[in-house]
Amino acid sequence: MKRLLLFILLSVFCLSLPLSAKAEGLRFGVPPWPGVTVKSEVVCQILEAMGYKTSQLEIGPPIIYKGLTTDDVDAFLAGWIPQQNEMFLPLKEKKAIDVVAINVDEAGTSLCVPTYVWEAGVRSIADLAAHAEKFDSTIYSIEIGSGMQVSTEDMIANNVAGLGGWNQISSTTPVMLSAVQERIRGKKWVVFHGWQPHWMNFQLDMKYLEGVPGTEKLVSNSVVYTVVSNDFAKRYPQPYAFLKKFYVSGAVQSEWINDFGFKKIAPEKVASDWIVANLDTVGEWLEGVTAADGSAGIDAVRSRFAN
Structure with a gap:
């Protein structure tokens, strides 16, 4: 009974966690799942290197989807479909969200x-x-x-x-x-x-x-979508262009999950180590994308991570 109570309390806590009033910049909704935790960290570190402020809100999918429509959340990298169809499809059909691209299809x-x-x-x-x-x-x-x-x-x-x-x-x-x-x-x-x-x-x-x-x-079999608020592309055109191209293989995401979720390496380190070792892939995501100061996005990332 004690174990069951612990499960319930943890679950309720994660779902009732309020959106942070101090969140700044591009606000990513991040459920407590190892894969999306590292994936969001990779994206945020790249954006930060390009001069964009980011914040990560540790909240569950129902709150994230609602937040995308109420100016409380800007982006979500874990739109698992069809598992989240009951939350996802009504908003998509009403055009209340912008479905950017598939970021994992394996x-x-x-x-x-x-x-x-x-x-x-x-x-x-x-x-x-x-x-x-x-x-x-x-x-x-x-x-x-x-x-x-x-x-x-x-x-x-x-x-x-x-x-x-x-x-x-x-x-x-x-x-x-x-x-x-x-x-x-x-x-x-x-x-x-x-x-x-x-x-x-x-x-x-x-x-x-x-x-x-x-x-x-x-x-x-599922696909995972990047989902953003309807005004995201207008407010953040260059980050939006990046997210349109952002894609990782199932093997890469499994590697991230294994390092963070099993080996217990901090997600910040998993993300930064991967970026350093895969700047060519990051360059493909950032082709034609500029940093906040107008310089080439990949140059800003290389400058931050090459050393």
Whole structure:
């Protein structure tokens, strides 16, 4: 019960965190996910090198999407689709947000189990209900209000694959994975939210479960969009031009996630080390983009990071 209470308290805290009144410059909404944490840090360090002030608001997706329409958030680098469709599509259809570009297209999500559970016969979401007792009728999920959490809640509410009556323990990604790792160390059965790119795919011996009718919102191949406020391009034309070209492979983002989320290297260092080692790639993103003082953007970045 104490562990469950901790999960709930952490989740509520992350979702209720107010937008900072002191936020300055280009304000990026950053959920507590390792991938978007480092990705946002890379973008912000590049923009800072070009003379633009940035700030990172550690808030959940529902608040970010609302903030994009109320002048509280300027940009979001983690528009996971279709998992966030319920938040994303209404705003897109109303043209309340500007969908800039895909920044990662090698992504996917599902429910996952340890390989020893998969080898015992649990290979589809349809197999879970028959082993409810071993799983404690519990699914470990990421934070309340996220696309994956909402989709799983709908599956439970609609008794998809016999999951009606199951519980969902929702938390931040690090807390969820810590609980999953603890159960794996004890060779216990556990089912949890999994996605790629992420360090879990390198560090956990795990398998993705096949979907069944009714799980389409959760089990899918995904793309990740850069989303900005409607007036972003007018206010920040050069950063906007940069974000139009900003793209990373799933392998690169997994590398970032592994360094930060698993090795516990500070995201600021992960980002700066990567930029130093990949200035040619940064140059491709900044082709034709100028710094705040009118100089070539890549020259400003090289000047900051080359030494």
